[in-house]
Amino acid sequence: QTLCGSWRRWRKSPARNQRRALSNNIINNNNIITEKLVRNGDNKKTVVCIEGNIASGKTTCLEYFSKTSNIEILTEPISKWRNVRGHNPLGLMYQDPRRWGITLQTYVQLTMLERHLAATSAPVMMMERSIFSAKYIFVENLFQSGKMPEVDYAVLSEWFDWITTNIFLPVDLIVYLQTSPQTCHERLKQRCREEEKVIPLEYLESIHQLHEDWLIRCTSSPVPAPVLVIPADHDLQKMLHQYEEHRDKILTASNL
Ligand SMILES: Nc1ncnc2c1ncn2[C@@H]1O[C@H](COP(=O)(O)OP(=O)(O)O)[C@@H](O)[C@H]1O
Numbered sequence: 001q002t003l004c005g006s007w008r009r010w011r012k013s014p015a016r017n018q019r020r021a022l023s024n025n026i027i028n029n030n031n032i033i034t035e036k037l038v039r040n041g042d043n044k045k046t047v048v049c050i051e052g053n054i055a056s057g058k059t060t061c062l063e064y065f066s067k068t069s070n071i072e073i074l075t076e077p078i079s080k081w082r083n084v085r086g087h088n089p090l091g092l093m094y095q096d097p098r099r100w101g102i103t104l105q106t107y108v109q110l111t112m113l114e115r116h117l118a119a120t121s122a123p124v125m126m127m128e129r130s131i132f133s134a135k136y137i138f139v140e141n142l143f144q145s146g147k148m149p150e151v152d153y154a155v156l157s158e159w160f161d162w163i164t165t166n167i168f169l170p171v172d173l174i175v176y177l178q179t180s181p182q183t184c185h186e187r188l189k190q191r192c193r194e195e196e197k198v199i200p201l202e203y204l205e206s207i208h209q210l211h212e213d214w215l216i217r218c219t220s221s222p223v224p225a226p227v228l229v230i231p232a233d234h235d236l237q238k239m240l241h242q243y244e245e246h247r248d249k250i251l252t253a254s255n256l
């Protein structure tokens, strides 16, 4: 069990402390107090985001916790990314990232926002990824690898900044499933999703480095919550054992 170096840095400002603030006020660049949009009931809910590389085992982890009462599971809306009104932006992005990266990532940003704001009844909401990793990992990767034009990156960044400045999107804990890119490559081939057949090991290596910069080295983008790192190269049985070991910590994340 490891807690990321970001633990201390962000401990003072995670979701619980924001919730404790007298209101949902924020102070903008001009020192004018404005209100963040808040969904009713957000004060009580614990939000846990499962982060990790492609095919690292996030869905399998969520499936395991879905058997627990009091947890509501929100998987990534990948079926929407594969079919929006008959179009497949995920497939298009892998075929021609320069042309379709902005299209997919705009839609990912919208659908992840919907996930964060979903009306859930259980006290704990466990989400696959977040609007934060969509921006800090996937959009960054497209831009840094030269596959997203600067203007597309600027427009997406403006949208992201507006959303995260004006809408209260609390996260209590990030669970980072830390894998080697090689493990993910093996699992990806085994899963055999049609759109992903073109993904080379190098792509998974880039995505891995971005996760490490964000959640372990804490050198790239803000980490919105404490991070629990779970080594995830192990076989399924060992992974389930680790999930069981961390169960209490995960379920009581809002007390961190
Ligand atoms: N610990 C594990 N050992 C071996 N295979 C795994 C393990 N966890 C998941 N898998 C398999 O790897 C593939 C990707 O797992 P999945 O949970 O879909 O990952 P993700 O949601 O992170 O993309 C699936 O075929 C799954 O059955």
Ligand SMILES: Nc1ccn([C@H]2C[C@H](O)[C@@H](COP(=O)(O)O)O2)c(=O)n1
Residues within 6 Å of the ligand: 053, 054, 055, 056, 058, 076, 078, 090, 104, 105, 108, 133, 134, 135, 138, 139, 196
């Ligand atoms: N912002 C994002 C989020 C996800 N994707 C891609 C990466 C995978 O092909 C797929 C999600 O699969 P998972 O990691 O959950 O197995 O969607 C992306 O391109 N941009």
